[in-house]
Structure formats: C-alpha cells, structure tokens
Amino acid sequence: MPRVGCVPTPPTPDLDELLAAAHVVRLPLRVRFRGVTEREAVLLRGPQGWAEWAPFTEYADADAARWLAAAVEAGWGSLPQPVRESVGVNATVPAVPAGDVEQVLARYDARRTAKVKVAEAGQGLTDDVERVGEVRRVLGPRARIRVDANGAWSVDDATRALTALAPLGLEYAEQPCATVEELTALRLALARAGVDVRVAADESIRRAEDPLEVARRGAADLVVVKAAPLGGIARALEIIEAAGLPAVVSSALDTSVGLALGVRLAAALPVLEHDCGLGTGALLAQDVVPDPLLPVGGELTATRADAVRDQVDPERLTAYRVDAERETWWLARLRRAHALL
Structure with missing residues (x-):
C-alpha cells in the first residue's frame, strides 16, 4: 500500500x-x-x-x-486531503426480528451492501439465520451481506454459526470472537471445515493496546477502522498502512458530525475496496443538523461531509x-x- x-x-x-x-x-x-x-x-x-x-x-x-x-x-x-470524492456506504440492520428487516432497509435509498447484527443477547442462531435470510431475500442475490457479532461468539459458536450462515452468501464476518487468539483459531477452524467466510477485525483493532497484533498473527482477512476510537484520521491511516490489510471504515453510532470524520477517513484511503459502514445516521430519529448526513444513491461525499460540520443547529x-x-x-x-x- x-x-x-x-x-x-x-x-x-x-x-x-x-x-x-x-x-x-x-x-x-x-x-x-x-x-x-x-x-x-x-x-x-x-x-x-x-x-x-x-x-x-x-x-x-x-x-x-x-x-x-x-x-x-x-x-x-487539519485533515488529510481526500483522494476520492465519493464513498460507498452499506445499510445497517440491527438485531431486529426478521419481520422488521424490510422496514429497516427501506430507510436506505440504495442497498447494494448490508451489515447485519448477529449474536444479540437473548437471541439464538435461528434468529440470526432468519434475519440474514430475510436481508438476502429483500436485497436479492447480487447484494453483499456482512454480519457483525461484536465479539460475542466463542470459536465453536462462531464456527457453527458461520457454517449455518455461509450458504446465504457472506462478504465477511466482523469481529465474530472477542480476542485475537480466538480470531486466529476461528480462521483455522473455518478453513478446516471448508467454510468460505472471511474474518474482519473491529474491536481487536480499535480497543487494543497493540492494534497491529491482528495483522502480525494472521487473525483477520481485513480490518474495520473507526476514526474516533483510534485517535483521529491521521492515526487511523498509520494503522491501516502498517497492517497492510484491506480496510473498511465504519462509524460508532455517530451524529452527522461524527460521521463526517469517518467519510473524510474513507476519502483519504489510498485504496478502498469495500463499501463503508457510514450510513448509521439512518438509525437516529433526530440529529444535530437539519439535513442529516445520509447516503444518496448508496454513497456519501467528502464535500457533503465537510459542509455538514458547519451546519449544527x-x-x-x-x-x-x-x-x-x-x-x-x-x-x-x-x-x-x-x-x-
């Protein structure tokens, strides 16, 4: 890179x-x-x-x-200059019942990629399979679907869950297990089981004392980065470069002002291969700006991100x-x- x-x-x-x-x-x-x-x-x-x-x-x-x-x-x-104007954005589906999926997705005007929350406390694998299956039904066979467990599964649970979810066609599984050791073991278990699901690290990057341990130990196929938890855009760019893995920029349930920082990070990446998790403004019923930073045609722009930071009401x-x-x-x-x- x-x-x-x-x-x-x-x-x-x-x-x-x-x-x-x-x-x-x-x-x-x-x-x-x-x-x-x-x-x-x-x-x-x-x-x-x-x-x-x-x-x-x-x-x-x-x-x-x-x-x-x-x-x-x-x-x-000051922020780094963008190298691209537009950033592709995924829809985000919380751990809602399968019957609510279509209503959630209707808030996004373009839905080529969706991230689906799984492993919610009080729910089971059946709930996850039904939710992801409904996302696949609504979005169709060509859409990219990724799941996010927030580190809630053990290696055995993750192997079992991803084996069940893989036939629905997953782009990757985000932080399926909590630790770097578990992520490493999971990648090996999936390979041995012939389950073709890539693993992405999120919390093991943004909450780690050593965010590069994931890359050194081969614990993930790609990294999910958030500007704010890593200390800003400059620091996030340093980590991405040092990791040498494909990166997805995501948000932390931010207001439009926080989302703008994520857009500027994604716009500054030398290489951006995946849609980013920066559409979570759709989850807010209210925002701090009159015209929230929401994707148009499945994309956000650096120009719009810069503008919104002057529009707080x-x-x-x-x-x-x-x-x-x-x-x-x-x-x-x-x-x-x-x-x-």
Missing part, C-alpha cells in the same frame, strides 16, 4: 476552552442498537468547525482520551440537551480524558 500523507498533530486546547465549547446532547434512535435506544454525544465547536466526542459510556478514560484526540484533530487541526443542541446530572457526568469525563492527552 502506498504511504499515506501526514498532517501535523494539533496542539491540545486548554481544558477551559473545551469545556466552553461543549454541548452535551441525547438523541433518540429509531430502533434499539447496541442495547440502547438513545445516543449521548458531546458536540465541540472548534476553530476548524464542529467536532464530536462520544465514547460509549462503558469505555475507560484511556479509550475516551483517544476519542478526544480525534475530536481535537477535527475541530482544531443551535436550536437542536438546546432541544436535545441532557439533564444537569448527565451533563455533569460528561464534563467530568471530559476533564479526565483531557488530562490523559
């Missing part, structure tokens, strides 16, 4: 500047996703435009600090502001994350 260009790391703003720039919001989701029905985020107004800081609430301060570094890069730094920030207790919680977390930068 060709070397990617570097941009200077911006100086970290003073804590008081970040606190003054922070707006904490809670946005409703259309359907339950990752076990939640609302998404909390901190919007930060920097000299280069709006940025988002929204580490999941269960993440440790060290993780939250990397997300903050990404927000500082977006709001106070102050009235929406007020309407969806969290209560005083949650605001205090987030600002205390911001102080701790800032101390780690």
Whole structure:
C-alpha cells in the first residue's frame, strides 16, 4: 500500500476552552442498537468547525482520551486531503426480528451492501439465520451481506454459526470472537471445515493496546477502522498502512458530525475496496443538523461531509440537551480524558 500523507498533530486546547465549547446532547434512535435506544454525544465547536466526542459510556478514560484526540484533530487541526470524492456506504440492520428487516432497509435509498447484527443477547442462531435470510431475500442475490457479532461468539459458536450462515452468501464476518487468539483459531477452524467466510477485525483493532497484533498473527482477512476510537484520521491511516490489510471504515453510532470524520477517513484511503459502514445516521430519529448526513444513491461525499460540520443547529443542541446530572457526568469525563492527552 502506498504511504499515506501526514498532517501535523494539533496542539491540545486548554481544558477551559473545551469545556466552553461543549454541548452535551441525547438523541433518540429509531430502533434499539447496541442495547440502547438513545445516543449521548458531546458536540465541540472548534476553530476548524464542529467536532464530536462520544465514547460509549462503558469505555475507560484511556479509550475516551483517544476519542478526544480525534475530536481535537477535527475541530482544531487539519485533515488529510481526500483522494476520492465519493464513498460507498452499506445499510445497517440491527438485531431486529426478521419481520422488521424490510422496514429497516427501506430507510436506505440504495442497498447494494448490508451489515447485519448477529449474536444479540437473548437471541439464538435461528434468529440470526432468519434475519440474514430475510436481508438476502429483500436485497436479492447480487447484494453483499456482512454480519457483525461484536465479539460475542466463542470459536465453536462462531464456527457453527458461520457454517449455518455461509450458504446465504457472506462478504465477511466482523469481529465474530472477542480476542485475537480466538480470531486466529476461528480462521483455522473455518478453513478446516471448508467454510468460505472471511474474518474482519473491529474491536481487536480499535480497543487494543497493540492494534497491529491482528495483522502480525494472521487473525483477520481485513480490518474495520473507526476514526474516533483510534485517535483521529491521521492515526487511523498509520494503522491501516502498517497492517497492510484491506480496510473498511465504519462509524460508532455517530451524529452527522461524527460521521463526517469517518467519510473524510474513507476519502483519504489510498485504496478502498469495500463499501463503508457510514450510513448509521439512518438509525437516529433526530440529529444535530437539519439535513442529516445520509447516503444518496448508496454513497456519501467528502464535500457533503465537510459542509455538514458547519451546519449544527443551535436550536437542536438546546432541544436535545441532557439533564444537569448527565451533563455533569460528561464534563467530568471530559476533564479526565483531557488530562490523559
């Protein structure tokens, strides 16, 4: 892979500047996703435009600090120049009953690729097979379908599940097991069983102390990267280059402001072979901009991503502001994350 260009790391703003720039919001989701029905985020107004800081609430301060570094890069730094204008985007299907699949997919105007959540707590393999089967029925035989287990399966469970799902035609399985060791063992088990499903690493990249261990140990066929959890676009590009594996850029249930950073990462990749998971704005019932960053014809553009970062609506920030207790919680977390930068 060709070397990617570097941009200077911006100086970290003073804590008081970040606190003054922070707006904490809670946005409703259309359907339950990752076990939640609302998404909390901190919007930060920097000299280069709006940025988002929204580490999941269960993440440790060290993780939250990397997300903050990404927000500082977006709001106070400079981003690499895009090498492409348009980025292909997949539809996202939460772990809904099979009967709800068509309604979820109807929110996407182009559906050549879909990511389907599987291994949901309280559900079984039958639910997964029915859900993925319905996605295949709705989208047709030529669509690309990928599944995401968020590391919930053991090696044996993953082997059994992917054997059952493979006949439906999978592009790949994202983070089927939790650890790098398990991913390595799973790839071997699938090969021995003659199951032709590629393995993608997500959490083993973005939450790892050593995000390159996946590549060194041959634990995945491709990597899924998210700009915010990795510390920003520049750091994500470095990791992708060092890993030497095909990359898919994804989101973390972001607002349109956070999604814009993902689009700019995908637009800066020297090589982009897969549609990206940047269409999750369709899962939000409300957003912080009046015209949310949603795919048109199955694509998002770098131009639109840049524009949306100047379109945050102050009235929406007020309407969806969290209560005083949650605001205090987030600002205390911001102080701790800032101390780690």
